Amino acid sequence: MSEHSEDELLTFLEDDVDSQTGHLSNKSDPWRVLSVDDDEDVHVTTQLALDRVEILGKPVELLKAYTAEEALDVLGKEKGIAVVLLDVVMEDDHAGLDIVDKIRNELGLVDLRIVLRTGQPGYAPELEAIRDYDINDYRNKSELTHTKLYTTLTSVIRSYSQIRALEASRKGLELITQSSGKLINSKGFDEFSLGIIKQLSELLGLSDDGIVCTRTSSDDADIGMGYTIVAASGRYRSAINKPLNELQQPTVMQALKNCIEQQQNLLLDNAIVLYFSGQSGNDLVAFLDQTRKLDDTEKRLLDVFCSNISVCLNNVLMLSKLHHYAYFDSLLDIPNRLAFVNRIDEYKSKGIDASVVLVDVDQFSAINDTIGITNGDFLLGAVALRLGEVLDDSFVARISGDVFGLVGEREALTPDTVRGIFYSPFSIADQEQLISVTLGMYDLDEKVESGQEALKKANIALKKAKESLRGSHCYFTRAMEMETETRVRLLHNLRKAFDHDRLFMVYQPQVTVPDGRPVGVEALLRWRTEKGEMVPPDRFIPLAESSGLIIHLGEWVLRTAMLQLQRLQSQTSFKLRMGINVSMAQFRHPEFLNVLDRAIAETGVDPHDIELEVTESVAMIDRVAVSKTLSSIAKRGIKIAIDDFGTGFSSLSYLERLEVHRLKIDKSFIDKLQGDSADPRLPEMIVNLAKDLDLDVIAEGVETEEQAAWLKRINCDEAQGYLYARPLEETWLLEWLREQEQRLA
Template sequence: MPAPITPSGAITDVTDNHDDLVFADEAAEASASASDAAWRILVVDDDADVHSTTTFALGNVEMQGRPLAFLHAYSAEEAFALLGRERDIAVVLLDVVMERADAGLHLVRRIREELGLHEVRIILRTGQPGYAPEMEAIRGYDINDYRTKSELTRTKLYTAVAAAVRSYQQIRALDENRLGLERIVAAGAELMALHGVRDVALGILAQVAGLLGQAPEGVLCVRETSLAAPHHEVLRAVAAAGACRHLDGRELGPQRGAHLAQAAERCLRARRTLGEDDLLAMYFAGKAGRDFVACIPLDRPIGDTTQRLLQVFAGMVAVSLDNVELVTHLNKAAFHDPLTGLPNRTRLVELIDATLCTPVRANAILALVDLDHFAETNDALGHHFGDLLLVAVARRLKSRLDPQLDLARIGGDIFCVLGDAGAIQPGPLQALFHEPFQIDGQDVQVSATLGLVRLSEHDGCGADALKDADIALKRAKSQQRAGHFYFSRSMGVEIRERVRMMHALRGGFRRGELFLAYQPQVDLASNRAFGAEALLRWRTEDGRLVPPDRFIPIAEYSGLIVDIGEWVLRQACAELMRLRQAGHREFTMSVNVSQVQFRHPHFLDMLRRALDDTRAPPEFVELEITESMAMEEPSLLVEKLAQVKRTGVSIAIDDFGTGFSSLSHLQRLQVDRLKIDRAFVTEITGSARGSSIAEMVVQLGRNLGLSVIAEGVEDERQAQILRALGCPLAQGYLFSRPLAPEALLEWLGKQALTRAA
């Protein structure tokens, strides 16, 4: 039975244990707010006196700094219904025997299993201690204490309820932490799904607000270098929410967001989260000294549990911010030029593709802007100076062009402008370069050449449009610097055909479709063959012959001519050796050398290897170079030809008479033979000019001690005139068409028989 209550309302324990407890005074009425925070105790008993004595004994006490509030049920069914609709009941004081002998025990099962209430603490009380043995009840049912009503003195009743309340409080705290951690994990997943630092920052403000149970409010800021002063750091709001939205993207300081800026500075200095009654400054440690701070005004003070959850959240968010900054950095590196910060080629292709998918393509233009003679400036003044010039050009284009236009840098000295045709006109665009650029205190004058594409006339993707603009740019540069050229469909067809042929040629060379034919060269006085010119031919898989004047320029343009040229030289030298083994010991093999091949740094090594590997005698090998090659960079060519001559190989100048050779230069080249171009041979029978040029070449060769051969001799009349002019050697259809190796041997054999007869 409960202990007696003193007139003052204080409860004193008078049991044999002599343990005294002083409870709250009756006069200390709980306030309304305190009542809201009271521990809720449900008394379940069919005896009304038990309800009144329990309430009277514990009505004015505080546990864990909070009062108690009582709810009452007089049967198991009534208690079950009450527990089903009421939440946050901390302790149930439950009688075992009510409407049935096991009503209390049965209710315990229903509370745990049907209602799923596992946090509520259940103290079983019975007036019949022998009815339900204590050990069996505790072992068989999820109860937290078991007491007989007779042993529950005031002190022990208080002790039992206080222990149950503490247990309930700990379980609820664990549950709150678990739920908080679940919310943090969910928040982390949501944040990782966002892209960009600003979106993640806004997400952080929203998630913190959810953890605090208030509307999103505040700023998330970072210390970074000022755009206006590169050596000065500022505090910038990456994102802002609620009443702080006006601070989004702005610098914080004494003039703007002063209270938040001060809190952020204190947080950054302390490198930890700081809390005040009305403001929370959360610290997010970043890498490379780039730390973030979230300043969040508070609706109410936060408890210890929430503070711990926020600390866990801050650690997780710091990782998220690091990750998103890394992704942002990688994205910038992948899609932006590191020097100027402009979009790069990859990003530009995306922008062009996006434009092509919208109606704006009807009036859109893509323009490439190529700085003229930039390489020379870069070489003369250094790469650092060149970089400064590129940055200055980017800055001028960005500041003076329509801001609606997309600007990019797609390579070395090539910029690109994309947008409305009205804002991209060649004249105004090139006029931007009339004013000199100030670089390191120097005035630098730069011009630009433009290649433009009207996207309304373009059928392909963004990458194709860029290729078309590059084609137009090359055409503009071939005509004149500081000019411009618009791409046309016919240009595209021509270029694409060249590309198609380039791939076909590469595959054909790999498959062995290229072969050599040999056109005999004869002595006009005796009609005796003294040599042959190796001529490159291409027969495709379908048996079609591709003219040399179509595929050789493409081989030169693509650089494939270097590999093909080496193969030609080796094949020709090998054929020379077969002819020598067949008895033609004084036979010379003449091989054409492309300009690209001749200027290759390893040409001499390739020549020596071909001679060594085939054992071809160099004195019977002749290399033919064109007159235009002989005239370019004379000093370099003189040295290169001297090196070739030291191998024992002789040199002929092909197509002589079509260029503008100077006699002094010709003497320095150490060549052995001049070839009269077929155009002049064709004209000698009907044109005084053709005959006079041929005669001049013959006379020049005689004066310089050089051999002379005429090519393209097709009839006897031409041969007679050449003999009369003193030309000793010739080749052409009059003597023989180009022959396969077996046919050449046969032809030489027939010629020998004819001479013998």
């Protein structure tokens, strides 16, 4: 209840039942009185006493019964009997009380008032019977003169009227409370509007012929154009979704307009028109046919109903906004990921052969940089609009930044159909923008699965397509899911391994080619599982890079390798440098230089003894930014080596301008330096290039004496590989270094 408590409402409803005119039914309806007696003279006398008599403003209608059985039959069939004038003694001494017992306990007529009459002076029912059966009066027949009968009936009818008023109030309050709960739980504004008609008709016992309209524009010049019919039932059903001006019933239309103009309820002879004020001008106007006049109690209940509906309306408007925020994308105002998942569930429940398609706009970040963020947003809107127009039978949603989701019948969502939508350019800022898309596709099957799982499978397919070839498509397969599950499980285990110190460092010596003198070591990360099994670096390093874990791992590797260098320099006579690999993700991280400085400060190493190894791909990502970062590193005294040189697509002129100190010849070239088909041309070219650029050079993966001989022949400075030493843990590394000290001594 919004404005009145239930007790207060019962009070003012009871006050309406005054001593002169208070009642619930129409004033023309008579009070129905049943006379039960086996004496015809008593009926005649009672009829004469009540002829042309009005009690509380209404006439009296007398019904007759001569036996207990006949009385119960009448009470079971006839409705609205207010009073029973009941002879105590008829067939036997207890016939009257037996009837009372059945009236109260079998027929359940608790509102009915009972007056006992007896023709036997001195006979009266026991007090317990009067109390237990709610008997309202007891009289001798000789006492019931015209005046006394009138007085007795007036008293009990007033009691009956008050009980009925309170009962009607109670039921009305229950209906209002129930209707409020149902309306607040409505799924959407339209359902709420239709619910008003239904609940109002139930409350007043009227038909559900009604209309609800709401403001849909700020057209103040013509109310009929500014309001639309959002709910209609009964004989007005065909008016749904039409402007108020197009309503075919002129009197109904005028009544609604009058209510809108006056902004108050109108109780007309043949209709009820109610005005509900909502937030931000979202008001509602309800019209309901009225086939009878309302009594005072119903009018009071109607006021309470309207107060509750106004509160419900604002709640529903708020919930509608929250629903919109929850299920619609804030930028494009189209369904979002959550709505997409729900729609997939709907397709699943209908058993339709449907497909889920994820549409990823290729290189959207670069497009955004070119045309600007605002125009990029316009482009996304244009993509959504075209998808909706061409695939009008499919559901379109925005899943993430530049990824759209489609779900619809399988035949309508083939790869060629979807890609064909983007063959024509988009007009953005008076320029034509041509784009391509990559598709991840999944056909819904008969297995029981959620929309979220279906979206996950389509996303797995999209990632696979993006890895394979931009502009292509890929259907989900179980093998993809297993691969993804393996990656997720491996990443989870990698995080645990990092947290529980199961990652460790090994170091591969680097030596001079002519005499094998140790000049440095390369720090390499390794992972040993709880079961003692080794996980290859080529499995977990790319995973750490793609997940971002490499940032934390990389900082730990820097600090660990530098601490190891400190220990090595204090325990050996060799002047060693420490080579540390740096991934693309680390190198591009804005805090990388700060992390590097912290590691140097905390470990106390000489920066000149540190060499950071980056791949050619890192060196080529952003030439200006890379050049700036490399210069900053070089100013700290740290050297830079280009790892796996020769496998990428470096520009030699660009390489010449970078602060680089060493080139590392990739193992794939060293493998060719043996056997009858040995081909030293590429390694020799790299060595000569390094000499021309005043750079040092080192060969990786040297495994045989023949390879080492070739490296001497082409004047390669340094080498590392199994021929000299495998990657070693600290203890074995120190032992190897001491062996080299003895050998060289």
